[in-house]
Amino acid sequence: xxxxxxxxxxxxxxxxxxxxxxxxxxxxxxxxxxxxxxxxxxxxxxxxxxxxxxxxxxxxxxxxxxxxxxxxxxxxxxxxxxxxxxxxxxxxxxxxxxxxxxxxxxxxxxxxxxxxxxxxxxxxxxxxxxxxxxxxxxxxxxxxxxxxxxxxxxxxxxxxxxxxxxxxxxxxxxxxxxxxxxxxxxxxxxxxxxxxxxxxxxxxxxxxxxxxxxxxxxxxxxxxxxxxxxxxxxxxxxxxxxxxxxxxxxxxxxxxxxxxxxxxxxxxxxxxxxxxxxxxxxxxxxxxxxxxxxxxxxxxxxxxxxxxxxxxxxxxxx
Amino acid sequence: xxxxxxxxxxxxxxxxxxxxxxxxxxxxxxxxxxxxxxxxxxxxxxxxxxxxxxxxxxxxxxxxxxxxxxxxxxxxxxxxxxxxxxxxxxxxxxxxxxxxxxxxxxxxxxxxxxxxxxxxxxxxxxxxxxxxxxxxxxxxxxxxxxxxxxxxxxxxxxxxxxxxxxxxxxxxxxxxxxxxxxxxxxxxxxxxxxxxxxxxxxxxxxxxxxxxxxxxxxxxxxxxxxxxxxxxxxxxxxxxxxxxxxxxxxxxxxxxxxxxxxxxxxxxxxxxxxxxxxxxxxxxxxxxxxxxxxxxxxxxxxxxxxxxxxxxxxxxxx
Numbered sequence: 001x002x003x004x005x006x007x008x009x010x011x012x013x014x015x016x017x018x019x020x021x022x023x024x025x026x027x028x029x030x031x032x033x034x035x036x037x038x039x040x041x042x043x044x045x046x047x048x049x050x051x052x053x054x055x056x057x058x059x060x061x062x063x064x065x066x067x068x069x070x071x072x073x074x075x076x077x078x079x080x081x082x083x084x085x086x087x088x089x090x091x092x093x094x095x096x097x098x099x100x101x102x103x104x105x106x107x108x109x110x111x112x113x114x115x116x117x118x119x120x121x122x123x124x125x126x127x128x129x130x131x132x133x134x135x136x137x138x139x140x141x142x143x144x145x146x147x148x149x150x151x152x153x154x155x156x157x158x159x160x161x162x163x164x165x166x167x168x169x170x171x172x173x174x175x176x177x178x179x180x181x182x183x184x185x186x187x188x189x190x191x192x193x194x195x196x197x198x199x200x201x202x203x204x205x206x207x208x209x210x211x212x213x214x215x216x217x218x219x220x221x222x223x224x225x226x227x228x229x230x231x232x233x234x235x236x237x238x239x240x241x242x243x244x245x246x247x248x249x250x251x252x253x254x255x256x257x258x259x260x261x262x263x264x265x266x267x268x269x270x271x272x273x274x275x276x277x278x279x280x281x282x283x284x285x286x287x288x289x290x291x292x293x294x295x296x297x298x299x300x301x302x303x304x305x306x307x308x309x310x311x312x313x314x315x316x317x318x
Numbered sequence: 319x320x321x322x323x324x325x326x327x328x329x330x331x332x333x334x335x336x337x338x339x340x341x342x343x344x345x346x347x348x349x350x351x352x353x354x355x356x357x358x359x360x361x362x363x364x365x366x367x368x369x370x371x372x373x374x375x376x377x378x379x380x381x382x383x384x385x386x387x388x389x390x391x392x393x394x395x396x397x398x399x400x401x402x403x404x405x406x407x408x409x410x411x412x413x414x415x416x417x418x419x420x421x422x423x424x425x426x427x428x429x430x431x432x433x434x435x436x437x438x439x440x441x442x443x444x445x446x447x448x449x450x451x452x453x454x455x456x457x458x459x460x461x462x463x464x465x466x467x468x469x470x471x472x473x474x475x476x477x478x479x480x481x482x483x484x485x486x487x488x489x490x491x492x493x494x495x496x497x498x499x500x501x502x503x504x505x506x507x508x509x510x511x512x513x514x515x516x517x518x519x520x521x522x523x524x525x526x527x528x529x530x531x532x533x534x535x536x537x538x539x540x541x542x543x544x545x546x547x548x549x550x551x552x553x554x555x556x557x558x559x560x561x562x563x564x565x566x567x568x569x570x571x572x573x574x575x576x577x578x579x580x581x582x583x584x585x586x587x588x589x590x591x592x593x594x595x596x597x598x599x600x601x602x603x604x605x606x607x608x609x610x611x612x613x614x615x616x617x618x619x620x621x622x623x624x625x626x627x628x629x630x631x632x633x634x635x636x
Binding site for chain 1: 329330334337343347348352360364370403404407419441444
């Protein structure tokens with residue numbers, strides 16, 4: 001029996017906060033002591049060749065994406081990126097590859113004021129493996145957490161969903177290429193400015209890295225609530241909207257690699273959410289409501305509803 | 319031409335300190351803002367199957383060692399471990415393996431008050447890859463750095479050197495097994511208490527992970543000094559002392575995996591260094607002197623000296 005990724009983590013690597021660690025595990029970031037009035041939000045992600053990216057990926061895009069997935073976690077907590085650490089395992093020391101990879105990483109780091117503060121480079125007999133730990137600053141007590149959704153809150157999403165999965169189908173020859181969807185897959189833009197603008201406005205947030213159903217499911221479980229998702233309201237790109245309905249649902253709900261923010265806010269905050277989106281230059285769309293009943297109901301345009309399993313993309317599933 | 323690991327890092331991934339990052343790269347740890355009067359020391363290391371450990375390694379020992387190499391970097395800065403983040407890539411979800419690995423990691427973490435605060439677990443089509451980022455606390459301005467060695471300082475080392483490399487020869491069938499040397503390879507004890515006790519006493523420090531010549535070479539380069547190393551004074555285990563002279567030198571100077579501290583202190587601090595060693599329960603031995611001339615001179619018992627290249631174990635060398 002294959003164990004789910006999250007079950008694995010929870011079973012063997014859980015820890016309780018203590019000392020200078022205010023929040024450990026179970027959210028997009030941990031929270032550590034900073035100075036007076038602020039905390040460090042810290043996240044660690046690993047990208048593995050053949051699992052998270054294809055061997056022939058453009059190394060500059062890979063450098064961008066490897067940092068972007070971490071900055072997206074900081075964004076989901078409302079933290080401002082400050083520092084990152086890179087551990088990199090490579091089959092060989094290829095100057096051109098390294099130059100392009102570091103250009104992509106440095107460009108995104110600089111755009112967000114994030115200093116590459118250290119790391120480790122080593123040889124790998126297998127493929128490329130990239131592990132980045134990123135640290136951001138957030139006012140004490142202001143971090144957006146998964147656990148804050150309340151019954152009656154609106155459910156919101158930034159940008160549009162499903163292009164990451166669609167881009168992967170294009171890259172592997174299973175869908176006709178579309179430059180915008182490929183760019184969404186290969187150069188995701190972490191919603192850092194939006195996350196910061198949502199501090200004090202949103203009640204909970206998560207970034208969509210494993211598909212909307214699974215990631216929203218984490219918010220619902222952590223908050224002890226359910227949600228009703230209005231399928232017609234979910235923003236999709238022109239390329240995805242042109243695909244058949246089943247593919248659209250798969251890409252949005254179980255796809256992953258979107259790096260948009262899904263968040264909740266009370267109906268009284270609708271104007272504040274719109275202002276946050278405008279300030280950050282990102283579209284924000286209301287896609288549902290938080291409900292008392294647990295589970296995730298998908299409301300279809302014909303009036304039917306479906307109870308969808310909150311099943312994230314599972315790295316260990318057969 | 320193969321590029322050295324350190325050349326690679328320096329060329330592509332250098333960064334200048336800025337904002338909340340007080341020290342970026344070039345030392346065992348980076349230094350980030352903490353609260354009033356203290357800083358976070360942060361280090362990231364990656365261990366790759368087939369490069370840093372053998373496929374049949376005891377997973378409990380591996381969990382210990384993966385954290386130990388990071389805590390050793392914190393020790394070299396004089397920092398007290400507080401939190402760590404684990405990114406783990408695995409070919410399959412093996413419950414028994416994971417249980418043993420996490421036991422080894424948690425036991426060492428708890429022994430040092432270090433909270434496993436988060437991480438990432440993913441599938442890997444290749445072997446096991448482990449990336450840990452560890453954070454420790456150090457009083458502001460008190461971190462032991464590589465750059466502080468001064469001409470006339472004594473050169474010191476903790477414990478004894480060369481057993482890590484000797485243990486690897488044993489494990490691969492190239493030397494008769496010795497339990498103590500194998501334990502040194504597989505369950506190194508990071509010198510955390512010693513590093514803390516040396517704050518305000520030592521002028522510079524580094525941990526020996528890639529062999530004495532290379533690691534001491536980093537201190538000499540960062541401090542702009544040279545050293546004269548008294549070979550007869552270098553502490554070696556009984557198992558290593560029983561080996562032939564050439565093997566002893568290779569294991570000590572170019573071996574790696576010792577995780578002892580090499581540090582400098584003025585001759586006026588000899589008693590303070592001895593007290594620090596006693597307080598930490600670790601032997602400390604004077605093995606040489608810091609000199610104005612650059613380079614590393616090995617002084618042999620017969621009065622001869624050798625200029626030894628400061629060449630660390632190179633992960634990309636053929």
